[in-house]
Amino acid sequence: MILEAAAGVFAESGYDGASTTAILARTGLTRGALYHHFPSKEDIAAALVDVQSEALVAPERPIRLQAAIDLTLSFARKLQRDPVLQAGVRLTVEQTSFSEGKVVAYQRSAEVVLALLAEAAERGELRPDADVGDVADLVVGAFTGVQLMSQIYTERRDLLHRTSVLWRCLLPGIAAPELLPHLRTAPEPVDGTAK
Amino acid sequence: MILEAAAGVFAESGYDGASTTAILARTGLTRGALYHHFPSKEDIAAALVDVQSEALVAPERPIRLQAAIDLTLSFARKLQRDPVLQAGVRLTVEQTSFSEGKVVAYQRSAEVVLALLAEAAERGELRPDADVGDVADLVVGAFTGVQLMSQIYTERRDLLHRTSVLWRCLLPGIAAPELLPHLRTAPEPVDGTAK
Numbered sequence: 001m002i003l004e005a006a007a008g009v010f011a012e013s014g015y016d017g018a019s020t021t022a023i024l025a026r027t028g029l030t031r032g033a034l035y036h037h038f039p040s041k042e043d044i045a046a047a048l049v050d051v052q053s054e055a056l057v058a059p060e061r062p063i064r065l066q067a068a069i070d071l072t073l074s075f076a077r078k079l080q081r082d083p084v085l086q087a088g089v090r091l092t093v094e095q096t097s098f099s100e101g102k103v104v105a106y107q108r109s110a111e112v113v114l115a116l117l118a119e120a121a122e123r124g125e126l127r128p129d130a131d132v133g134d135v136a137d138l139v140v141g142a143f144t145g146v147q148l149m150s151q152i153y154t155e156r157r158d159l160l161h162r163t164s165v166l167w168r169c170l171l172p173g174i175a176a177p178e179l180l181p182h183l184r185t186a187p188e189p190v191d192g193t194a195k
Numbered sequence: 196m197i198l199e200a201a202a203g204v205f206a207e208s209g210y211d212g213a214s215t216t217a218i219l220a221r222t223g224l225t226r227g228a229l230y231h232h233f234p235s236k237e238d239i240a241a242a243l244v245d246v247q248s249e250a251l252v253a254p255e256r257p258i259r260l261q262a263a264i265d266l267t268l269s270f271a272r273k274l275q276r277d278p279v280l281q282a283g284v285r286l287t288v289e290q291t292s293f294s295e296g297k298v299v300a301y302q303r304s305a306e307v308v309l310a311l312l313a314e315a316a317e318r319g320e321l322r323p324d325a326d327v328g329d330v331a332d333l334v335v336g337a338f339t340g341v342q343l344m345s346q347i348y349t350e351r352r353d354l355l356h357r358t359s360v361l362w363r364c365l366l367p368g369i370a371a372p373e374l375l376p377h378l379r380t381a382p383e384p385v386d387g388t389a390k
Contacts, residue, residue, distance in 0.1 A: 014291070016209065093343060094289045096209070102347050134360045137344065141357065142333075145340020148288060149332065152297050162336065165329045169368035 002027055002037060003051070006044045007087035015045060015096040045098045048088040053108045055085055064120040065175055066183055068113055069167050072143055073187045076163045079147060080156045093148065110140045130174045142166055160187045197222055197232060198246070201239045202282035210240060210291035240293045243283040248303045250280055259315040260370055261378055263308055264362050267338055268382045271358045274342060275351045288343065305335045325369045337361055355382045 005026035009018045020041055024034055038044045055078050061067040079085050091098060092105045114136035120126050126135075146166055150159040167185040175183060200221035204213045215236055219229055233239045250273050256262035274280050286293060287300045309331035315321050321330075341361055345354040362380040370378060 011290075014209065014211065017211065090290060092347075095206075095285060106344055106347060130364075131360075135364060137357070138337075138341065138360050138364055141341040141344035142337035142361065143340065144343055145338065146333065146336040148339055148343075149301055149336035152287075152301060162332070165326075165333050166337065169325075169330060169333055169365055172367040173364035 002029070002034065002044070003048055003084050003087075007048060007084045010045075010048070010087050010090070011083065015041075015091060015094070015098050020044075042098055042100075045091050046101045048084060049091050049101045049105045051084050051088045052092070052105055053112070055079075055082075056109060056112045058112060058116055063125060063179070063182065064116050064123060065125045065171075065179065068116040068120070068139070069183065069185060070188070071112070071116065072139070072163055072167070073160060075143075076147065076156075076159045077187065077190075080159055089144075089147070093144065106140060106144075110136045113139050125176055125179050126174055127176055135174050139170070142170075163187075197224070197229065197239070198243055198279050198282075202243060202279045205240075205243070205282050205285070206278065210236075210286060210289070210293050215239075237293060237295075240286050241296045243279060244286050244296045244300045246279050246283045247287070247300055248307070250274075250277075251304055251307045253307060253311055258320060258374070258377065259311050259318060260320045260366075260374065263311040263315070263334070264378065264380060265383070266307070266311065267334070267358055267362070268355060270338075271342065271351075271354045272382070272385075275354055284339075284342070288339065301335060301339075305331045308334050320371055320374050321369055322371055330369050334365070337365075358382075 002023070006018070006023050008026060009022045013019075013022065018041065020031070020034065023044070024031060027034065038047065055075055056071060057074075058067050059070050059074065061070060079089065088105075092102050114132060117126065117132040117136050121130070121132050126132070143163065143166065146162045147156065147159055150156045150162050164185045164187065171180060171183055171185070197218070201213070201218050203221060204217045208214075208217065213236065215226070215229065218239070219226060222229065233242065250270055251266060252269075253262050254265045254269065256265060274284065283300075287297050309327060312321065312327040312331050316325070316327050321327070338358065338361065341357045342351065342354055345351045345357050359380045359382065366375060366378055366380070
């Protein structure tokens, strides 16, 4: 509730232009109640940024590289419609006086991808020349830019297509050749289990 | 001169926080002289964004795909040290009241890459299944995110390495297999001809 209100205020005014007074007005909380949860505006921003790691849950897949692909597709789908997640992403992309938490946000995302890629490498799913650290950073960096472009072009409506293209072009450079025919880069149809 | 002053003011205050008064103070121009060149703050921002297209000059290379690689490496090198270019990139990445020119900035960059990839496709340098439009957009989007991550991690000191990794991972998915051994993804050593 507080994070939704803060996301709305940051969306309208940017981080530096947003005031806790405006956030308070939207939540209906007293200043004391807000400060009990978040002692400063920076703490609110840090909590918004943390929402990204919470949205990065690796799905169970027999092929770990498929789990990495589906992780980004599922994140993309959430990002299309969740204003709190959108605010968190924006805070990690823009240069504002909120800067401390940004490196951590990228590192956490890269760690989730790295863990999947390390398992994939152990199972022989990757090309032997793939550097898992470099590839994990590349996936996070490239996805960050692809979602920015999608946001600017279509307000993220084409984000699933662009995420699929990213993987389709990347996989031959990182996956073991014999695995390629078994990997799916298109999003799964939304069903009861998809969040 | 005006653009350098504006880049400095935008860097300190962001687009929405920057005032033409602050830009004037830094240039030493009169308001009339500034308005003669740029009738509004938006016009200054548009000119800063245009600097990106000017920095995207395709180098002459026998292999057109190599020209595309070297284009991004040379752009990366300029971006490491040119505050005017840095301001232009920032304006295309952040959500501010300057929004009109952003789509155009991405489109122009994608067009330069697309022209090289279309020539590469004609010459048989690409995999037959590579969609040049999708790949051009991916290169621009992925580079945008990779440079953002490099900026946040190392103030862009590792940008050339990250750009090389991007191409090393992408090329097997887009280049004709027989061309792969002939493509260089590492930056050329800086010599007299490099800008």
